[in-house]
Amino acid sequence: MTDAAGLRITDLTVTYPGPRAAGLVGRRTPITAVDAVSLDVAPDETVALVGESGSGKSTIARAVVGLVAPSAGSIEFDGASLLNLRPRDQWARRNIAMIFQDPRSALNPRLSAAASISEAWEAHPDVAPEGVRRDQRRRRAAVVDLLAQVGLDPDVAGKRPTALSGGQCQRVSIARALALSPRLLICDEAVSALDVSVQAQVLKLLVSVREARSLSMLFITHDLGVVRQVADRVAVMRHGELVESADVHTLFTAPQHDYTRELLSAAVDLDVRS
Amino acid sequence: MTTMGLVQNPAPPAPLAPARARRTRVRRVVAALPIVVFGLYVVAAIIGPLFIDYSPVGGELDDRLLPPGSVLSDGGTALFGTDALGRDLFGQVVYGARTSVFIGTLVVLISALVGLAVGTVAGYRGGTTDLVASRVIDVLLAFPGILLAIVIAGVFDRSLAIVVIALSVTNWIGFARLSRSMAMSLRERDWVKSATVMGVRRRRIIARHILPFIAGPTFALATTEFAGAILAEASLSFLGLGLPSASVSWGQTIAAGKEYLASAWWISAIPGIALALLVICVGFTGDRLTRYFGRRR
Ligand SMILES: Nc1ncnc2c1ncn2[C@@H]1O[C@H](COP(=O)(O)OP(=O)(O)OP(=O)(O)O)[C@@H](O)[C@H]1O
Numbered sequence: 261m262t263d264a265a266g267l268r269i270t271d272l273t274v275t276y277p278g279p280r281a282a283g284l285v286g287r288r289t290p291i292t293a294v295d296a297v298s299l300d301v302a303p304d305e306t307v308a309l310v311g312e313s314g315s316g317k318s319t320i321a322r323a324v325v326g327l328v329a330p331s332a333g334s335i336e337f338d339g340a341s342l343l344n345l346r347p348r349d350q351w352a353r354r355n356i357a358m359i360f361q362d363p364r365s366a367l368n369p370r371l372s373a374a375a376s377i378s379e380a381w382e383a384h385p386d387v388a389p390e391g392v393r394r395d396q397r398r399r400r401a402a403v404v405d406l407l408a409q410v411g412l413d414p415d416v417a418g419k420r421p422t423a424l425s426g427g428q429c430q431r432v433s434i435a436r437a438l439a440l441s442p443r444l445l446i447c448d449e450a451v452s453a454l455d456v457s458v459q460a461q462v463l464k465l466l467v468s469v470r471e472a473r474s475l476s477m478l479f480i481t482h483d484l485g486v487v488r489q490v491a492d493r494v495a496v497m498r499h500g501e502l503v504e505s506a507d508v509h510t511l512f513t514a515p516q517h518d519y520t521r522e523l524l525s526a527a528v529d530l531d532v533r534s
Numbered sequence: 535m536t537t538m539g540l541v542q543n544p545a546p547p548a549p550l551a552p553a554r555a556r557r558t559r560v561r562r563v564v565a566a567l568p569i570v571v572f573g574l575y576v577v578a579a580i581i582g583p584l585f586i587d588y589s590p591v592g593g594e595l596d597d598r599l600l601p602p603g604s605v606l607s608d609g610g611t612a613l614f615g616t617d618a619l620g621r622d623l624f625g626q627v628v629y630g631a632r633t634s635v636f637i638g639t640l641v642v643l644i645s646a647l648v649g650l651a652v653g654t655v656a657g658y659r660g661g662t663t664d665l666v667a668s669r670v671i672d673v674l675l676a677f678p679g680i681l682l683a684i685v686i687a688g689v690f691d692r693s694l695a696i697v698v699i700a701l702s703v704t705n706w707i708g709f710a711r712l713s714r715s716m717a718m719s720l721r722e723r724d725w726v727k728s729a730t731v732m733g734v735r736r737r738r739i740i741a742r743h744i745l746p747f748i749a750g751p752t753f754a755l756a757t758t759e760f761a762g763a764i765l766a767e768a769s770l771s772f773l774g775l776g777l778p779s780a781s782v783s784w785g786q787t788i789a790a791g792k793e794y795l796a797s798a799w800w801i802s803a804i805p806g807i808a809l810a811l812l813v814i815c816v817g818f819t820g821d822r823l824t825r826y827f828g829r830r831r
């Protein structure tokens with residue numbers, strides 16, 4: 261139990277209350293979005309989670325960061341369980357940050373980039389850089405430093421999301437995620453809402469940040485081309501189950517499962533056409 | 535010939551443009567009118583009584599039932615006439631405005647605070663909290679608001695506090711429903727989720743990521759509910775269930791004039807018009823605010 265560093269998901273099952281069977285009064289038929297999935301992300305490792313829409317990828321991410329409660333299974337980080345945390349123990353999740361898909365709605369439209377970023381420090385004063393809580397100038401310096409790490413100019417600090425481009429917003433989100441020095445970064449389709457050219461830049465940024473801070477990553481995506489560029493290992497999901505998990509090279513050259521082969525050939529078709 | 539042509543030819547489009555400009559200006563003024571009138575009422579309510587050097591509830595019986603514009607026995611002019619006890623109606627209208635605006639503000643303030651708190655917490659937390667709040671709201675919705683107010687005001691002695699409570703008991707529901715539904719949809723926004731993931735405390739999430747987005751529409755609703763509260767207070771006072779009879783309220787004045795509708799119409803009509811005009815203007819203002827915040831949402 262304690263030997264495992266990094267993220268360890270064991271037999272994770274998540275069910276949503278489904279629609280009611282018969283109109284207003286029927287019983288709800290629960291939807292099992294994730295069914296007994298076991299998945300590890302070792303330190304320094306990037307695991308890509310692929311699979312068709314609705315296969316339960318985002319649900320796994322949500323369970324890991326505590327947005328949904330699993331109905332069975334366990335989630336541990338460095339050997340400590342992340343489930344059933346009391347509100348005051350939420351700091352246990354501080355090691356894990358998440359980047360969302362829609363760059364704009366991930367930032368509060370009423371707050372400046374600086375306010376969004378420094379909110380993380382207000383929530384976790386213990387890991388905030390020296391003096392950012394009280395000293396305005398230090399806080400600004402720390403924000404500017406983070407912005408520089410994601411390739412943004414200092415003047416972005418005072419801007420609201422509406423005054424930023426999609427790519428800039430996503431960079432601010434990344435800066436905010438880095439504010440607490442996490443060890444695992446979960447990216448749920450973090451680039452798929454962006455322009456193709458911007459996608460490449462943000463992807464590059466994510467990779468360079470990962471190298472610089474030796475982060476582990478859970479990278480959720482539809483795009484198998486991206487997987488090959490960033491991931492060490494790939495986990496393939498279908499209908500809430502994990503069908504195959506292998507390192508990138510093996511998976512692309514010798515897929516074991518029929519469904520994986522289907523996915524790959526579909527991706528190749530797209531490549532040929534474009 | 536050529537000179538004539540020159541004189542006649544220039545078909546100037548000039549007059550057209552000022553006409554259009556004038557029309558848009560007229561439209562703008564008309565649109566601003568309700569807000570201006572509403573503002574005048576508020577000003578009258580706040581500083582109007584300072585300019586009235588007599589008691590609105592004291593009068594000479596010699597001066598009873600004088601039509602608007604009459605000269606009183608003490609030499610003053612009764613702009614709006616006098617009632618059956620010789621009391622000046624102008625004074626009653628101005629003091630009545632103060633009562634209406636004061637009670638309306640108090641009711642809306644209390645209702646908005648209670649409704650916002652209940653609705654936001656219920657919508658954000660969901661689960662049992664939401665279930666309990668929703669049931670309470672459903673039950674209260676089953677009573678017509680004014681009926682419940684009449685019952686409460688009828689059971690207790692007449693006082694300002696009872697009127698405010700009686701009107702607030704159902705008034706907060708609108709605020710609760712608005713903020714509940716908005717909080718429910720805001721809760722699903724990614725910025726709320728990412729704050730949750732970062733471990734920002736619930737109270738802070740509500741204050742920073744949810745309430746600012748509910749504030750505008752709530753303000754618009756407050757304006758509309760303000761009109762409703764004023765109307766309801768006048769109704770209670772008309773029925774003799776409102777404020778103590780020593781205070782001045784449009785509802786009481788209207789009630790006092792109902793036996794003289796044929797002979798002295800102004801007693802009921804003038805405060806009635808004052809009430810209707812205020813409610814209409816506040817309603818228009820509320821609609822505009824609702825549309826404004828609806829567009830921004
Ligand atoms: N809040 C919810 N309530 C009920 N069912 C849900 C909810 N969220 C997701 N689901 C269901 O759970 C299943 C998995 O959804 P999930 O979002 O995890 O898929 P996904 O793999 O991320 O898909 P995509 O690639 O389109 O993002 C789907 O069948 C979906 O209908």
Ligand SMILES: [Mg+2]
Binds near residue numbers: 317318448
């Ligand atoms: Mg998803």
